Amino acid sequence: MHNLHDLPRTLKESCFRLGKTPESEREESQATFHNLFLHIHSVRVHVRTLRPTLTFGLGLMATASFIITIITGVLLMVYYKPSTDLAYQSIKDIHFTVSTGRFIRNIHRWSAQLMVLVVLLHMARVFFTASYKKPREFNWLVGLGLLVITLALSFTGYLLPWDQLAYWAITIGSNIANSPREFTDAIGITKFFDPGGLQKRLLLGANYVGQDALIRFYVLHIFVLPLALVALLGVHFWRIRKDGGLAKPEDPPGGLAEWGGERRPVFQPLATKTYGLMALVKGKRPPVNRGPENTVMSWPHLFWAELSVFMVTVATTLILSYYYDAPLKELANAAVPENPAKAPWYFLGLQELVSYSAFMGGMLIPMIVLVGLALIPFLDRRPGGEGTWFGTSGERSVFWQSLLFACAVTVGMLAFTVNYGWLRSWFPNIHQVWIIAINPGSLLVLIFAAWSLFILKRNDSVRLSAVALFTCFLVSFTLLTYFATVHRGPNWHFYWWPSQWPVH
């Protein structure tokens, strides 16, 4: 009887090992590492890491939007039916009859869009604060994997409603997978070596876009890709922890941190003391041979910061979902594509490239960009500038120069193509190999590579040439996206505004 009476208290005590709000630093650290969800954090965190302007909470925001998509995605699975006959109707059901169905679907869609945007911004943040440098090279690679999976999740997601957007996206997507044939056909080896055909067959599971393709993309969207993302995310977080938290410059010796208007105590560096298992860990981890100066307790400082980023993400998604409905186009129609048939914004830059050559724009250039991004931390190995925006000398000016240069080149290339056409318009009988090799997209890649080499020669700094290349990549991605969004109309013609599109 007595035990039953005590049940609420004993239950609470069994859940929360500390059992009360921590009052001393010792209890704050216990609260952190006695909790499964908190112990991924270190007990103390450097005050620089907590400055909002270092990261703007972008990585956390991406994680938050991923959690939101997982929760809403599972809810949507209750009603969604992955069948070409039923999918469209089940989305309509979710939209119009299921209680809160429309709101949940909107949240799923908006948090996914937010995730793509934030992941791109997070990558830019990590780059411009040089946070990929040793020992964080591997985490940069993991991050690239996460970027690719994020895009793949978005792509497989908008295929599922089986509306016009979905049907033609599958058609175009699977044909991009098939596009190595453009090259193997051009040099006449498709009969012996056909990677394109294999990729298309694996995606569609049939000769035509239909039920087999829908099931495959459904499995990718709800199982394979989320699982891969969670696994990589685990590695990503774990590496942040093992690489000593977020990248930051060395502390000046004996420097005191100001935090919340008070000066924090400096711990005396102890030359011989190591902390527990850290004794076994090699390398320049902060706790080894150094006192934890300029750090504050994670509880509550870091957790308040994280909570607020989560809340901002949730609020943004909710507000957008309340006012803007996720689109649903007409039922898939194999006879007539929309005109223009446009991808969601994050693929429109790619669509502009694909409109020069499917193989080059859809496969080779994205590959080159990914490999280029992956190589950055392995080419730029000189330390310096970590954890500060534009940390190396001259970085800011190279950034602005590259921004202007990339704007000029990209706009010039687009204007030229729109006004004068390209090789095929001048020489209708030209061999396809020339179209693949020399098109506006591959020329942009070459010009940017040359610019980056020029910066390397001029400054003798790999970091500055990487800044040049990365800036060019970001600028042309943004401009191509803008151009294809606003200025491409029916039949992919150039129009100043969508209001000038012909009515038919």
Place this chain on the structure above:
Amino acid sequence: MSRLDPPRVNRRSFLTLASLGSFLAAMGTAAAGMLRLPNPAVLPGPVRRFKLGPPEQFSAGSETAFTDQNLVLFRDDEGFYAISSTCTHLGCTVARSKDGFACPCHGSRFNSKGGVVGGPAPRPLPWLEVSRAANGDLIVNADNEVPEGTRYSV
């Protein structure tokens, strides 16, 4: 050291290498075997031989678009020919324009014989095999391509 006198490998490292090697080989074979599953042995798909009706209903010099079948049937003085309206670039359906075909997705342009005149399309629009059924109806086999200029005369 000559090739006849190779360095001695001790038993322990030989066994280690052999077991590691067989482990990797087993895993590789298993992975390859698993990857065979999603590669379909039979490619399902609709029958793509379309009956288009008796030849008399198409007058000389006419062209008829069959949107559901994704093809356009032409008849000129020499006979019938059918051109696929699936863009050879990325598979969108092209629409008839003033002097040929235009693709709505990435701006490929074809002339009225299906030849590429602009845009990214790597090949001309395929000409499809035209034949007749036992009852005399025209049949287009959308899976069989014929060389450009091939006519079927009734």
